[in-house]
Amino acid sequence: MTQLVSGQSISAVAAMIGDVARANILFALMGGKALTATELSHHAGVSAPTTSGHLNKLLDGQLITVEKQGRHRYYRLASPAVAEALEGLSNLAASGPGRHRPTGPKDMAMRQARTCYDHMAGQLAVAMTDAFTSRGLIIVEDRSGLITEEGQRVFADFGIGLDPKPRSARPLCRTCLDWSERRMHLGGRLGAALLAQSLQRRWVRPVKESRALSITRDGERGFHDVFGIPRDRLTPAG
Amino acid sequence: MTQLVSGQSISAVAAMIGDVARANILFALMGGKALTATELSHHAGVSAPTTSGHLNKLLDGQLITVEKQGRHRYYRLASPAVAEALEGLSNLAASGPGRHRPTGPKDMAMRQARTCYDHMAGQLAVAMTDAFTSRGLIIVEDRSGLITEEGQRVFADFGIGLDPKPRSARPLCRTCLDWSERRMHLGGRLGAALLAQSLQRRWVRPVKESRALSITRDGERGFHDVFGIPRDRLTPAG
């Protein structure tokens, strides 16, 4: 009964994530930023030595990667596949027993816009998805998404060159369930490129010590003028 | 820092799957068939009492459901979301360290065709995906899939009525990485309907005590005539 993927190997990966401290570490890294061991120990809620042990296990399991930089060590999720596996577990956790009340994050800034691994989430991201759909730039069906020819043109104008088939296992356009909005938002390579481009144009700015993003004046104008997002969806009250 | 989905709740779910015996149980249930406690104890490789404990935990965690029938208890995965979470973990496990050699399953029958939760996998499923794509019935891009108008017509003729938007969280058409073929095959509601219809028409038949499916004479003719699948991809040698 030897198989490429067995219960054995699945359980090994799941056990990695099945510890509260390690799950907190991975969850913190879902923000997409590289974090140091000390920062992660705060997120994990355990001592530095314990965190070090956990990080070694996660490295062994190839769920994260390190980069040494001076006396710091910066950790990241190893691949989008890790983020997707975590997302799958989140979907289960969200619908499972002992669910928290669906009030979403208390932090209004987080609720408005934040990073989700390498793309955007929150009200802004959902509004973008809506705007793209209604303008016929993308076609979203359930969890899948396709970019139309019109969309390719508009995104290219925006500075996003999307090679249709650069042999990557990464979906060009997929959606991701938003835990505060309970709606889909854009992920995949398109989502990642949109975040990168928005940061470069300074339409959004990362908020210190948080996954939240703040929308700048330029962003308010840009998201409205270029993508046709209603202004009332660009303000915290939105 | 209370959030809808926290590291805490993710780890609870992951810990469920993070035990070898439980992972084997879930993996066995990925075949889509309901199995009894005794059958599952064999898959898990532990005693009946231990299995009983595991099953209770999985029930508590809402990863599986039971149905009493006489002196048997039939267990199933609770939802497609569970299967998708397992799939996400499988993808990680397959690319992780200690990977098994990529020879795929030894069992040729399994390799040719088998169930993957509620849809088909193996050579047959990959061949179908290829045929549908080249005939323009579906458009597959990475992990997403869309059904064309032509596709809707053909599938409807085949007896698959696909309500475009029956408010279900389940994707209509998505793809799933095949661990024996290393290619994508069809999942989602379309994949499930194709399996159901193929079983009903007796184009495939479940193999006893296995996830494998055998292609019948009718199936060879049907898959070729209706969907244009080359005959050489319908034989074990394929």
Added chain:
DNA sequence: GCAATGCTTCGGCCAGGACCGAAGTAATCC
């Protein structure tokens, strides 16, 4: 150079939980 910071390894403690055998309940067969 010395002190401070970031992170790791070591040693030892402790608890959760996975496991089994034996015994108990429930449904079926004859």
Added chain:
DNA sequence: GGATTACTTCGGTCCTGGCCGAAGCATTGC
């Protein structure tokens, strides 16, 4: 009814693995 099969609950054992404090390397700053 009695024997068999299916499954569970109970009680007790054992071991994995998460945790910390103390001490040990690196790197940086002064």
